[in-house]
Amino acid sequence: MPGFNHTTENMKTKTLLGFFLLSVMAFCVSACQDDAEIILFSGSELVDETGTCTNTVSSTVLYLNGWEAENIGIANGKGGYSAQSSDETIVTATVIDNRLWLSSHGKKGKVTVTVTDKDGNYVTLPVTVSYGVLTFMCVDQPEFQVSRPSEDMLSLDSESELQEKVNVAMAPYSFINKGDICILRPDDVYHLSEEGTGGKFIYKTEDEQILVEGTYQIEWASLGGKQKKAFVFTYIDKNNVEQQHTFFNFSPYLGTQSSTRERGPITTAWLEEVSDSPYLEGVLPADRTVVYWVDTVIPSLSAEDL
Structure with missing residues (x-):
């Protein structure tokens, strides 16, 4: 029967543990910094706290009584962004300097805005238009x-x-x-x-x-x-x-x-x-x-x- 090598087993354990921790850290960082994942955010810049984006935007509302338009930041992806609204009679969407500009047109409703980069990666944004x-x-x-x-x-x-x-x-x-x-x-x-x-x-x-x-x-x-x-x-x-x-x-x-x-x-x-x-x-x-x-x-x- 071969002898039990404590040193070898400890090294294996530490190596596996280290690999696991690095994997977790990589996952946490990628949650906010994955270059292939387009992220929409509020404010002037993306806020990244310990691998978590704290100002991401997953949906938004435009109000026909004073908040008819909005601009949202675009991060990550591969650049060359474009945007398309599912109903341009309700909302039109354009991209200027890595900012998504949304404009309503006096009509209540819901649309989906799709932001796409030059490699075809995309993200969707539900937009509601109503009165506040x-x-x-x-x-x-x-x-x-x-x-x-x-x-x-x-x-x-x-x-x-x-x-x-x-x-x-x-x-x-x-x-x-x-x-x-x-x-x-x-x-x-x-x-x-x-x-x-x-x-x-x-x-x-x-x-x-x-x-x-x-x-x-x-x-x-x-x-x-x-x-x-x-x-x-x-x-x-x-x-x-x-x-x-x-x-x-x-x-x-x-x-x-x-x-x-x-x-x-x-x-x-x-x-x-x-x-x-x-x-x-x-x-x-x-x-x-x-x-x-x-x-x-x-x-x-x-x-x-x-």
Whole structure:
């Protein structure tokens, strides 16, 4: 029987282990650096962290209300890139300086863009074209909050007896329920809350029953005696009478398109001052204010259903 050579076996084990580790490392690197694999990416350059591309793009959305075009980086492959859209009436695609340029043409739909290099390697990119919308869902039953005007705009009042009287008096006013949904379709997704901007809105129940449709506008209005930016909602009710509600929202994430597109879900409160409601006549002291407080959650900017 031949003797068992520990040295030889250890060397074999180390060699096999080393080969295995090198193979794993090569696989990890090739996941981001394989020259034959065309990679699409966002931003100005491909971000490669430990063999993993962190800013690759596998699909994208163009919005017909302010985000009608986009350009995406192309990496790897063999160069000489070209691009073709499956439906050029919806999206056209061109390649300029290793960037894929996508342009929509005012029509909703879905297309597939194929990017090919000079050797015939290719990658496909699903593209959705629609309107960008913000969908708010009421997460709690709205409340009426008694407050006092202060330097910080409003200070909630802890006077429970007055609060209870206000709750009873304003019960007929309450028109928002937990689970209700409000969808805003801004005229321009780049300017979500700038003065003078606006758009359309749909208000519906959790089971998709549409209650109200109308328009909204960003204007300055008074809250607690101070001028603040507000969303003014206007619609025609079932009695063919124009109605208007002015809600304040102070979430910083509604300020710009980019932050809202990339972040979410966001919890945010909407406040409507209702101190002048006829329901509060004889109930509310002159030095008090009442706001209708609605807590909502909003995901990132999304595409309207096709």
